[in-house]
Each structure stands twice: as C-alpha cells, then as structure tokens.
Amino acid sequence: MSGLCCSNFAAATGNPGGVIPGVVKKIILVNTTDSDSEFNEIEASDLVDGKLPDAYIEGRINNLDATKRWYPSVEIFEPEPVRADPNTDTKSGIDFVASKGTRTLTGQFINVQPKYDKGLNPIYCGDFGYYFIDNCGKVWGDCFTKDNGDQVLRPRQIQSRTWNTNYVQATETTLAYMMFSFAENRNVRDENMQALQGTYSLSQFNGLVGSKAVISGITNTGFTATVTVATGGEFGDGLPATGMDLADFQIIDKTTGTPIVPSTVTEGADGVYTVITPAQTATNTIGVSGAGGGFSFPETTYTAV
Amino acid sequence: MKVVKIGRTSFNVEAIKAMSLTDFKRTHKHLANAEDLYYQVTGKDKPKPKTKD
Numbered sequence: 105m106s107g108l109c110c111s112n113f114a115a116a117t118g119n120p121g122g123v124i125p126g127v128v129k130k131i132i133l134v135n136t137t138d139s140d141s142e143f144n145e146i147e148a149s150d151l152v153d154g155k156l157p158d159a160y161i162e163g164r165i166n167n168l169d170a171t172k173r174w175y176p177s178v179e180i181f182e183p184e185p186v187r188a189d190p191n192t193d194t195k196s197g198i199d200f201v202a203s204k205g206t207r208t209l210t211g212q213f214i215n216v217q218p219k220y221d222k223g224l225n226p227i228y229c230g231d232f233g234y235y236f237i238d239n240c241g242k243v244w245g246d247c248f249t250k251d252n253g254d255q256v257l258r259p260r261q262i263q264s265r266t267w268n269t270n271y272v273q274a275t276e277t278t279l280a281y282m283m284f285s286f287a288e289n290r291n292v293r294d295e296n297m298q299a300l301q302g303t304y305s306l307s308q309f310n311g312l313v314g315s316k317a318v319i320s321g322i323t324n325t326g327f328t329a330t331v332t333v334a335t336g337g338e339f340g341d342g343l344p345a346t347g348m349d350l351a352d353f354q355i356i357d358k359t360t361g362t363p364i365v366p367s368t369v370t371e372g373a374d375g376v377y378t379v380i381t382p383a384q385t386a387t388n389t390i391g392v393s394g395a396g397g398g399f400s401f402p403e404t405t406y407t408a409v
Numbered sequence: 410m411k412v413v414k415i416g417r418t419s420f421n422v423e424a425i426k427a428m429s430l431t432d433f434k435r436t437h438k439h440l441a442n443a444e445d446l447y448y449q450v451t452g453k454d455k456p457k458p459k460t461k462d
Contacts, residue, residue: 325436326436349412349414349419350412350419350420350421351410351412351419365410365421365424366421366424367420367421367424367425367428367436368418368419368420368421368425368437368440369418369419370417370418370419370439370440371417371418372417372439378439380436380437382424
C-alpha cells in the first residue's frame with residue numbers, strides 16, 4: 105500500500121489459526137475486469153459443498169470470452185514471493201517507515217519454449233491479477249468485501265508494466281528456463297490474502313495452448329477452420345490442435361453484431377474442422393475464435409459469400 | 410445449447426431438429442452417413458422401407 109494507516113485502538117494480537125500460504129506452484133492469470141466491466145471474482149455461491157466444482161474451473165479455463173478466462177501457468181520452480189524492505193525516512197537519526205515495500209513474485213518455468221513468452225506478453229500492459237496455487241493444493245487470492253457486505257475472492261492485482269520474462273538458455277550444467285517476475289499493485293494488502301475452501305490438484309489448472317486458425321472452403325453455410333498450435337518450437341511447423349468441438353467455437357457476424365451458432369462441427373483430419381452454420385448474408389464479415397479442448401485461438405475473420 | 414458428439418462430429422441438437430432431412434443432407438455432404446446421423450440426433454423415427462406385398 106502507498107502509505108501506512110494508523111488508528112488509536114489496540115490491535116488484536118491473538119492468532120486465529122487457519123491455513124498459511126505454502127510454496128507457490130502455479131499462478132492463474134486473470135483479467136481484472138471482463139468485457140461486461142464486471143470484476144472477475146469468485147463468489148461464495150460459486151462453491152458447492154465447500155469446494156469450487158470442476159465444472160466451474162473448466163468453464164473458466166475454456167471460457168469463450170477471453171476476458172473471463174483463467175490462464176493457469178505451467179508449474180513454477182524457484183518461486184520467490186517477497187516484499188521489499190519498507191521505504192523509510194530518516195529524521196533525527198531515526199528510520200521512520202513511510203510505506204511498505206513492494207511485493208514481488210519471481211520464478212522459473214522450465215521445459216518451455218522461447219515462444220511461451222508470446223502468450224504471456226499481454227500481461228505487461230494489460231490489467232491483470234493472479235490467483236496462486238500452493239504446494240498444499242490451496243488456491244489463494246485477495247479477499248474483498250463489497251458494499252453489500254458480501255465477500256469475494258478476487259485475483260491479487262498485478263501492477264501494470266512490471267511483468268517481465270527472460271529466457272535463459274541451457275548450459276553444460278543447467279537447464280533452459282524462462283524467468284518471470286512482477287510486482288503487485290501497492291494497494292494489495294497481505295492481510296487480505298485468503299485461500300479458497302477445499303484443496304485442489306495442480307492438474308486441474310492447465311492453461312489452453314495458443315493456436316491459430318486459417319479459414320478456407322467458405323460457403324454460404326459454413327467454412328473449414330484449420331487450427332494449428334502456434335507455439336511449436338520449429339520454424340514452419342504447425343501441430344494440429346485436435347479435439348475441439350462445437351461448443352469451443354465462437355462465431356459472430358461482425359457486420360450486424362449477431363452471434364452465429366453452428367449446427368455441426370466435424371473434425372476430419374486432425375485439427376481440420378468443417379463448421380456448418382445457418383446461411384449467412386453475403387459480404388458480411390464473420391469473426392471466428394475458439395477456446396476449449398486444450399486449445400485457444402484468437403479471432404480471425406472472413407467475408408461471407 | 411445441447412451438444413452431442415458422435416464420432417468426430419458435434420451436433421447442436423436444437424439446430425438439427427429445426428432442419429429438414431433434405432436441408433441437413435444438402436449442408437452436410439461431408440458426412441458419409443448423414444441420414445442415419447440426422448435420425449440419431451433428432452430422435453425422429455426413420456421411415457421404414459416400403460416392402461413389396
């Protein structure tokens with residue numbers, strides 16, 4: 105926080121017990137607000153039998169709206185979540201604490217390609233926050249009390265333009281890895297760090313693999329989308345993004361703003377999807393994006409015939 | 410939206426139910442067994458072949 109708050113009443117110093125943050129194993133990156141200008145947050149009513157259900161987690165990770173989607177990282181090694189020393193002002197030889205230091209998280213992703221960075225770039229200048237999963241299977245965020253008294257768990261806000269990555273190549277004695285670091289927003293308080301009820305497995309939180317789609321075979325009632333993994337490590341490669349289905353495609357007539365619901369999606373060859381839609385208005389611009397089945401691809405457009 | 414997956418094709422059940430068999434076959438020429446799939450997805454009764462008396 106930017107400054108320290110003081111009050112005249114005594115602090116409560118009893119230890120209430122409860123869970124303590126463990127070692128950070130993964131982070132889940134989340135847009136602070138979504139396309140509806142609503143905060144991305146977990147409400148108490150999202151819990152079922154004291155736990156966030158698998159369907160909720162999968163729905164978030166595969167959400168067709170990229171602003172509502174969760175972006176779990178790969179496993180983190182050598183995590184260092186630390187708060188810097190406080191900013192002090194020395195008066196008459198006494199170091200007065202003016203404000204707390206900035207909390208940062210650094211860590212390493214191993215066994216990733218240099219291109220892994222591409223999917224992370226938007227965090228630098230975007231408005232993102234993060235949950236983290238610790239080695240005890242607890243998911244941590246920032247507890248926030250709304251005006252109506254309801255408590256929600258929001259992602260801990262990342263300070264814009266502090267996200268940084270650095271790909272370190274292998275040597276004779278060391279692995280290749282991607283180092284990352286960021287700072288939390290100064291308004292994020294340690295005292296609000298709380299965990300979700302329930303314990304979770306790291307394998308429940310796997311991010312979608314960035315892909316790209318090429319549209320061909322356009323007819324009045326559909327098209328073919330060839331979806332390939334964009335993060336392949338070899339120049340000119342394109343591994344097929346196989347296993348997506350109808351619910352993973354988002355199609356919109358951008359000329360009218362009308363969503364288009366496909367009738368069928370057939371995967372012929374791996375990663376090659378024949379999409380059949382209702383008849384479209386010729387010359388209108390159609391946008392196609394996708395998320396699900398382990399993959400996501402950004403919007404690509406074509407002109408209806 | 411109810412989606413069923415048969416083989417490598419996922420179907421929007423409501424959309425298929427709203428289509429005639431003729432329209433379905435016209436727009437789904439890439440499906441080798443389009444007629445059978447249509448009846449399977451819609452739950453409609455497939456007409457029995459006429460038998461010679």
